[in-house]
Amino acid sequence: MRGDTSECAMDWRKDFFYPTLATFPPRANAADTDQDASYDCNRMKRILRRFGYFNVIESPTRITANSKSLIDLIIVSPNLQASNVLAGSIDLGISDHHLIFSAFSTKRSNSKPKLITVRNYKDMDDEKLQRTLEEAPWHIVSAVEDVEASVYLWETMFKDIIESNIKRRNVKVRHKSLPWINTEIRKAMNQRYKCLKAAQGKPHDNPLWDTIYKAKRNAVRSMLRKAEASYWIWLFKESSSPTDFWKISNRIL
Numbered sequence: 001m002r003g004d005t006s007e008c009a010m011d012w013r014k015d016f017f018y019p020t021l022a023t024f025p026p027r028a029n030a031a032d033t034d035q036d037a038s039y040d041c042n043r044m045k046r047i048l049r050r051f052g053y054f055n056v057i058e059s060p061t062r063i064t065a066n067s068k069s070l071i072d073l074i075i076v077s078p079n080l081q082a083s084n085v086l087a088g089s090i091d092l093g094i095s096d097h098h099l100i101f102s103a104f105s106t107k108r109s110n111s112k113p114k115l116i117t118v119r120n121y122k123d124m125d126d127e128k129l130q131r132t133l134e135e136a137p138w139h140i141v142s143a144v145e146d147v148e149a150s151v152y153l154w155e156t157m158f159k160d161i162i163e164s165n166i167k168r169r170n171v172k173v174r175h176k177s178l179p180w181i182n183t184e185i186r187k188a189m190n191q192r193y194k195c196l197k198a199a200q201g202k203p204h205d206n207p208l209w210d211t212i213y214k215a216k217r218n219a220v221r222s223m224l225r226k227a228e229a230s231y232w233i234w235l236f237k238e239s240s241s242p243t244d245f246w247k248i249s250n251r252i253l
Helices: 002-022 039-051 126-135 147-165 183-199 207-238 242-252
Strands: 085-090 099-104 114-119 168-173
Touching (some): 207 242
Antiparallel strands (some): 085 099
């Protein structure tokens, strides 16, 4: 039974891939379909388009005196952008087949953080806020007979008091928080930001830049790298199957 299965698999690869590769054009995800292409070629292109895969080899890989064919392919997944992939073929001179290669960057594309507005309660004066609330003319709300007008008047007065006593500030939030950032790292990042604000507007030869801010910046950078490395090492150790291993690898790439 095993021999029959293997033989069938070899026949399937021969019937499906060999004629396909011989007539397969570059850029399998192109919208147009060659009318002269074989049935197997069109079938393979439909499969690749369905899942978003594409071929990165565009130059012929077998050149003879009478023909040029693209036989050898490198098919990549849709999470790799074509602009980030370096691929091609090289004629080594020792065979009629060219050597194909592909290289891509493993650098992750970090999404830009989103700016949101929040209340800054750290600089709030509790006594001033309480005094302002007590001195507000709340009695005029009860003097209005219409209920909706009374609610609108109360909300307007309350919001004006809050706006004048509790300032707003812009903060950056990520779409997905980094799991390796802990409380210690956040405190160090806040100290780095405070040093940056203190150094801004001063000459670059000021000690605030060299001795304080840069030291904080380098310390935070080192903490982030060590924490991220420890996090991924821990995840790989906890993976219990090849599926889990490759899921983690795809997250890194």
